[in-house]
Amino acid sequence: MFVDSTAGLIPPIISDTDRQLSWRLSIVISYLAPPTPLVLFLSSHLHLTMKTMKALVTTGDARFVLADVPIPVPRSGEILINVAVIAQNPVDWKYLVIKSAAAGKIIGWDFSGTVSQLGPHCQNRRLNDRVAGFVPGGAFAEYLVIPEDLVIVLPETVSFEDAARLGTACITACQCLYQELGIPIPLDEHGLLVDEPILIWSGASSTGQYAIQLARLSGMRVVATAAPENHEFLKFLGADEVFDHSDSWTARKIVSATAGTLCMAVDCWSQGMSPNQVSSSLDPRGGRIATVLPYASRTPFIETTCVAANSIFGQDTSFPLTTTGHTSHVSNGIAYCKLISHLLTLTKLKFPPAKQYPRGLLSVLEGMEYMRQGKVHAEKIIYRISDTPLSKIAKYMYGL
């Protein structure tokens, strides 16, 4: 469903002041000044010096366009990534529909790609390093910038298609397990919690799949929930027991299976019946739930804390959650990126099965609709940037 929108395209909003000035000067010179030879020279020169890229950009009315926008410039401590593969998260469509995103923002969080430029004072990354991760908006583009330490460095054995599926989900799983529940970091043999139970509710979600694997690597006994068709898959990932998340008896079955000793849970669904079901699965004497959407348990002595993946960037956030920037969340984010890199070199992580769409950025609308309709089951939607048929297209507008 593509609509030619050449006429209605909004000018991009960019963060870098100098390039913004250059962009605006160029537009002003092109469209307002009489076309004298000098004006034509200045206009074309400014356009040529400002390199552009293709990106999916919000229009301010729950839609996005494929547009030419300036390539971002890495600031101190940041790196420029040439994006290879992007992956989709629920936050991507929520940003458009629930947040009612303002116009001119590049959408998308998860990516993998190659370091193509180092900003000033970068010390830890090198040109051509293969990396993955997420940015809180800005990934569905040919290039993005990110702090050099907030990327997962990839071993050669990991493809960009696999690595794009790590970002938000894997780092969120780390935040839930280590930051909020305080379980030991995997591979730290002195701190393993052998056989202590943990519940991963909605274990087939991308976040849940990583939470199961990481909790297992910490030596925990993993109890998970999912639709029955995913039970064998979650056991393959490391779950010891799996129950049906839609069965109203599941909480009672979990209490029975854990002899009422379960004190920790990650609720990767955090809506509908899950707040009640997860709370009821825990030891009534007290327990703790790390959630992905905010809620307070109605059960006495059960505490909940909601993680915010984008808190690793250390700034106050207003979407998807309102949070206050915290330096410890930045250092945790850096540590989780290093941990994930290390686990990849040891081939200790399995990626959610991929559902790859064929036309790169031009397939994103289709993928968004598929996800918004609740059709994602134990899979991660990915798009290869190089699959975008750019040669045939000028500009298209999408609508959700």
Ligand SMILES: NC(=O)c1ccc[n+]([C@@H]2O[C@H](COP(=O)([O-])OP(=O)(O)OC[C@H]3O[C@@H](n4cnc5c(N)ncnc54)[C@H](OP(=O)(O)O)[C@@H]3O)[C@@H](O)[C@H]2O)c1
């Ligand atoms: N706070 C944060 O920073 C943060 C970070 C990441 C994600 N999130 C949020 O966490 C949620 C999960 O994200 P994700 O990317 O991991 O999800 P996802 O991979 O898109 O989740 C898909 C899974 O959801 C499960 N599901 C569907 N209906 C369910 C229900 N009624 N009860 C339990 N599970 C159900 C399905 O499991 P079955 O196939 O087994 O039915 C499906 O496999 C989203 O709401 C997302 O916005 C928040």
